[in-house]
Amino acid sequence: MTSASKSQRKPRGEIERLRSGSLRVRVYAGVDPVSGKRHRLEEIVPAGPHAEADAEKALTRLLAQRDEQRNARTRATVNQLLDKYFALTRVQETTKVNYESLARLHIRPLLGTVPLTKINGETLDSFYNVLRKCRARCQGRKYIEHRTERPHECNEKCKPHECKGLSDGSLRKIHAVLSGAGKRAVRWGWLGVNPFSQADPLPAARPNPQPPTADQAAKIATEAWKDLDWGMLVWLAMVTGARRGELCALTWDRVTLKPGAGVLVIKSSIAQRGGRTWEKDTKTHQQRRITIDDATVSLLLAYKRHCAQRAGLGDEMPGKARIFSNTPDGSTWLKPDSVSQRYARMCARKPLKWDMNIHQLRHYSATELISAGVDVTTVGGRLGHGGGGSTTLRFYSAWVAEADQRAAGVLSARLPELPMGLRPEQELRAGIELADDALYQRIAIDLRGAISCGLLKVGDRLPTIAELSTRYAVSLNTAQRAIKSLEQAGLVVVSRGRRATVAPVGTENSANVTRLSERRQTALS
CATH class of the missing domain: 1.10.150.130 (Tyrosine recombinase, N-terminal domain)
Incomplete structure (x- = not known):
């Protein structure tokens, strides 16, 4: 866009009128130290009755910003x-x-x-x-690119x-x-x-959990159990969803091995940087209790006796002994990086030959629980996620949607029969159409699942259209369409200039209710 005329000029800045009627405010701000180019601060003021006054304010603000940068009280680099x-x-x-x-x-x-x-x-x-x-x-x-900076003979690396x-x-x-x-x-x-x-805002992370399937998990467990110590660690990772550092830090006094009341307490984690390891707080700085099933309790009891006999301690291990250790008495912990490397090597070789990492077992535990109908808040608590389940929803929204769809199917099977002469096809012909675009439906289903499980409560604000567009990699129109479908269903309230919020229970869009009622009457007649 080129300027048509300059309405006003100041010694340290200028205001230009563009062909559209808008005003462009520009302030010279020195020379860029990297590129050597002249740098200017700019701001566009939309056309309107107060455009000139707003442009003057913008010019004053940009001049102040430039002066604050130039006249800072430091010469630090x-x-x-x-x-x-x-x-x-x-x-x-x-x-x-x-x-x-x-x-x-x-x-x-x-x-x-x-x-x-x-x-x-x-x-x-x-x-x-x-x-x-x-x-x-x-x-x-x-x-x-050499494999090392030390003197060496080059090879394929x-x-x-x-x-x-x-x-x-x-x-x-x-x-x-x-x-x-x-x-x-x-x-x-x-x-x-x-x-x-x-700096321009950097793109938000796009969660893409890729847990092993149930069949893959069974094969992984079978392969791991070829070594008793390794099999117990992989099994516990599947059952609890604990992080690798948390598993390395476990001690026997943090496990309650009683049938029907098995509990594992996560209090700390092992951190590693290079060859150095140390014990630290958990990622969220909170301890958590994870209930374990009777089968896992029996496995841990047998494994505990095995460890004690191997160390020559009878049938009991010291409470402070590490459950997973390279020493018989459990006095040392495993290195988290070594655990990850061993798991990756196991999956990469025959008979598995998969490219996987141990963190995916954490994803597996979460997705299996959500698919089984466990609420997101409980799953987040077992995994040690912060935010009352919001992190769990963000990373595992696909499986929340799956659980919500299954719940809808169960409810549909229990509903009373439709009136005589009324068929679902007639409802569709009457105008209640399902969209073919799965992208907007996926967003709507995920949000509906968050509302139905209580993660989003009455009055809570939904993510903005821009946030949904970025998170799901869709256009703004697709994200807007998803919110519109929830509004029509009476699940959210949308006001001009404000973010959508969860509607009170039992309320619906009155206009939408009227339309649906008229269409049903037409179909029955």
């Missing part, structure tokens, strides 16, 4: 900010080590020497664009470099580090505004 941020931030050690690794490998080499006052939207766009293209920042160079960009998950973590550090800089008085907030 990104490196200096990160040094202080990591020294003062309080997070779990595993998270901190991971963030420091991302900073060392990707943030510091590109932005480390850049002054904080020079960070702007264009700089951040260039930064993320480089990381999306190649994590090694090769800039198109061709070279050999030393290959020509292939560009591989960082995943969206890694980019979101990098943005979390920069954004968190920028917030601290504002709080410390280093800056007037957080420069890292100018």
Whole structure:
């Protein structure tokens, strides 16, 4: 779009009138330190009776933003900010080590020497664009990637470099580090505004759980039981859905082995970074109790006696002994990475020959419970998910929908017969049509399942149209259609300019009820 005329000009900024009648406000904000291009802050003000006044306000706001960035009370660089941020931030050690690794490998080499006052939207766009293209920042160079930096003789593991960009998950973590550090800089008085907030929002994660089928799970268990210790660990992962680090941390005094009252208590987890391991809190910093069935109780009792006899301790193991250990007395814990590697190797070799990881057993436990009709809140509690089941719903919505559809089928079989002469086909011809588009139906079914199981309660707000569009990878119109179908069913209330909310129990859209009544009367006649 080109400008037709300039309605007003100021020494440090300008307001341009576009052909559409809108006003474009532009402020010169210096030179980008990475690209060397001139950088401007811009804002478009829609046409209207108050457009000129709004444009003046926007110009003042952009000038203030530019001045806050230029006249900040610090000359610190990104490196200096990160040094202080990591020294003062309080997070779990595993998270901190991971963030420091991302900073060392990707943030510091590109932005480390850049002054904080020079960070702007264009700089951040260039930064993320480089990381999306190649994590090694090769800039198109061709070279050999060696298996080690030490002197060696090259073999098939030393290959020509292939560009591989960082995943969206890694980019979101990098943005979390920069954004968190920028917030601290504002709080410390280093800056007037957080420069890292100018980055474009990164795409949200799309959950895609891929649990083994029931048949695959049976074959995995059969293969694992060839080794008693390994089979017990894999079985417990299937039954409880516990994380690998939580299984490694289990001790015998955290298990109640009574028929009809078997309970496993998750209190801690084993973390690993390289070759170093340590015991820490669970991911949600809360302990949880998981009920186990009688068959699993019997297996654990037999396994406990086996471990005690192997260690020469009679029939009892010490309470503090680890259930899964490389030493007979249970004095040491297994390394989580070793557990993952062994599981992947077992699945990859004959007779299985599958590409799987042990975390999928956690998905298997969740999906089997939901498919069996267990409510999402209970499943989330067993898995240790936060948010009262919201995390469970987000990751396993497909299986919530399956359970909801099965519930609808059970209810349909128990309903009274339709009046004589009324057939479902007549209802369809009367205008109550099922959509062929499975995309919007899937969204509607998932939300209906969340409402029916109580995860979304009366008055709760539904996700926005944009959030649903991103989560399900559909168009905005498809997401809007899903909300509209729930409104027509009387499940949600939609108001102009506001997010849809769950409707009170028993209320329906009156206009929709009237239409359905008229159509049924027509069909009967």
